[in-house]
Amino acid sequence: xxxxxxxxxxxxxxxxxxxxxxxxxxxxxxxxxxxxxxxxxxxxxxxxxxxxxxxxxxxxxxxxxxxxxxxxxxxxxxxxxxxxxxxxxxxxxxxxxxxxxxxxxxxxxxxxxxxxxxxxxxxxxxxxxxxxxxxxxxxxxxxxxxxxxxxxxxxxxxxxxxxxxxxxxxxxxxxxxxxxxxxxxxxxxxxxxxxxxxxxxxxxxxxxxxxxxxxxxxxxxxxxxxxxxxxxxxxxxxxxxxxxxxxxxxxxxxxxxxxxxxxxxxxxxxxxxxxxxxxxxxxxxxxxxxxxxxxxxxxxxxxxxxxxxxxxxxxxxxxxxxxxxxxxxxxxxxxxxxxxxxxxxxxxxxxxxxxxxxxxxxxxxxxxxxxxxxxxxxxxxxxxxxxxxxxxxxxx
Amino acid sequence: xxxxxxxxxxxxxxxxxxxxxxxxxxxxxxxxxxxxxxxxxxxxxxxxxxxxxxxxxxxxxxxxxxxxxxxxxxxxxxxxxxxxxxxxxxxxxxxxxxxxxxxxxxxxxxxxx
Numbered sequence: 001x002x003x004x005x006x007x008x009x010x011x012x013x014x015x016x017x018x019x020x021x022x023x024x025x026x027x028x029x030x031x032x033x034x035x036x037x038x039x040x041x042x043x044x045x046x047x048x049x050x051x052x053x054x055x056x057x058x059x060x061x062x063x064x065x066x067x068x069x070x071x072x073x074x075x076x077x078x079x080x081x082x083x084x085x086x087x088x089x090x091x092x093x094x095x096x097x098x099x100x101x102x103x104x105x106x107x108x109x110x111x112x113x114x115x116x117x118x119x120x121x122x123x124x125x126x127x128x129x130x131x132x133x134x135x136x137x138x139x140x141x142x143x144x145x146x147x148x149x150x151x152x153x154x155x156x157x158x159x160x161x162x163x164x165x166x167x168x169x170x171x172x173x174x175x176x177x178x179x180x181x182x183x184x185x186x187x188x189x190x191x192x193x194x195x196x197x198x199x200x201x202x203x204x205x206x207x208x209x210x211x212x213x214x215x216x217x218x219x220x221x222x223x224x225x226x227x228x229x230x231x232x233x234x235x236x237x238x239x240x241x242x243x244x245x246x247x248x249x250x251x252x253x254x255x256x257x258x259x260x261x262x263x264x265x266x267x268x269x270x271x272x273x274x275x276x277x278x279x280x281x282x283x284x285x286x287x288x289x290x291x292x293x294x295x296x297x298x299x300x301x302x303x304x305x306x307x308x309x310x311x312x313x314x315x316x317x318x319x320x321x322x323x324x325x326x327x328x329x330x331x332x333x334x335x336x337x338x339x340x341x342x343x344x345x346x347x348x349x350x351x352x353x354x355x356x357x358x359x360x361x362x363x364x365x366x367x368x369x370x371x372x373x374x375x376x377x378x379x380x381x382x383x384x385x386x387x388x389x390x391x392x393x394x395x396x
Numbered sequence: 397x398x399x400x401x402x403x404x405x406x407x408x409x410x411x412x413x414x415x416x417x418x419x420x421x422x423x424x425x426x427x428x429x430x431x432x433x434x435x436x437x438x439x440x441x442x443x444x445x446x447x448x449x450x451x452x453x454x455x456x457x458x459x460x461x462x463x464x465x466x467x468x469x470x471x472x473x474x475x476x477x478x479x480x481x482x483x484x485x486x487x488x489x490x491x492x493x494x495x496x497x498x499x500x501x502x503x504x505x506x507x508x509x
Contacts, residue, residue: 114477116477164476165478166478170478
């Protein structure tokens with residue numbers, strides 16, 4: 001089922017309300033899908049109702065009641081549920097333009113990103129429930145067979161039901177930790193978006209980021225993640241030229257999306273006025289600094305140092321090494337890289353190769369470029385690396 | 397909802413497993429939301445029954461042989477998984493090691509023990 005953007009914005013809202021009322025994500029999803037199918041047929045003919053979300057919730061709720069009544073086996077339980085359903089706020093029953101439907105998408109995303117679920121299941125569920133992507137689209141995006149993705153989603157939904165994963169906001173003392181898990185899922189989706197699959201996951205992640213920023217405008221990390229994604233995505237058109245990755249310094253700046261950059265800077269500014277510098281604030285600040293020419297490498301290095309302390313991530317340390325190489329020369333950067341164990345990370349080898357090349361150690365550089373090429377995952381990356389190898393070895 | 401906390405221990409820490417329950421653990425087990433618990437003897441004490449070609453066969457030892465063994469079972473009452481995980485955290489903090497597996501209970505009955 002293909003839903004347009006407006007429809008998909010409604011999907012998360014409607015599904016969240018239904019999960020809250022029905023307490024069963026599978027039933028809620030079936031009922032919502034039916035309601036959307038009816039809407040797709042009727043709205044173009046009869047016009048959109050004044051309160052589309054109210055209409056969809058009411059229609060889905062009626063479908064769910066029918067569905068529960070059909071399940072004779074669970075007769076006793078069904079009666080109970082059907083009774084609960086009838087107390088759904090009056091507002092949801094009418095198509096009046098003034099009725100307000102509660103927005104429970106936060107409860108939904110915290111449920112989908114619960115740490116008791118496997119990370120790949122959290123990602124798939126979030127795209128399905130909040131993002132409104134179909135199972136088929138998610139399967140396409142992650143290059144797995146439809147059946148695999150369908151099973152992954154079903155299994156996750158069953159775990160939510162059977163294990164009693166709550167449809168609720170986490171308690172105050174767990175909020176930051178659980179929010180970090182939600183943001184990690186969104187950022188993971190965004191980073192998959194660079195992979196060049198058939199579904200625009202980067203755009204999906206930005207949509208999710210916008211929804212979260214609307215729902216939690218007081219959380220600086222939420223705003224910073226949105227800023228980080230907007231600033232990164234703004235350079236999308238300039239990132240690949242003639243099928244080859246273009247390094248930042250060689251990018252055609254007229255291709256950058258200025259509106260998106262302005263928007264990213266706005267969110268970053270708001271995020272920075274809040275208390276401490278969290279990991280996404282630091283990353284967004286770095287992304288913003290990278291847009292300036294010449295780049296402020298000492299400040300970039302300092303922010304990476306903050307990030308290393310917060311995350312302990314060797315990949316962040318690798319990025320710090322790049323900044324250090326810009327300030328103190330390639331050998332200083334190489335010294336930091338030598339201490340890292342990132343042999344399986346493809347960008348480690350391309351970074352290492354680049355610094356070796358700048359240090360004039362061409363034989364070592366060739367070896368490292370070759371290793372990066374072996375690990376490369378997209379054609380634009382491969383073309384870039386082959387080009388670099390060719391420059392080092394003009395005989396080829 | 398009811399949840400079962402399956403307490404796993406390592407077979408090589410057997411002596412600790414048969415020692416009396418320490419006070420901190422006992423305090424947690426005495427909480428009202430703990431509705432039942434059992435401690436189990438180690439794997440060597442297990443006998444496993446399984447059906448094979450219509451006959452029930454007995455074997456000496458546990459069904460799943462591993463370095464870890466099921467050392468105990470604690471039944472608790474909690475609103476949802478987060479509530480159950482909070483109790484599990486509390487218990488795991490006072491245990492000397494091993495792991496706790498949290499499982500939702502379908503139904504059950506505890507008498508005596």
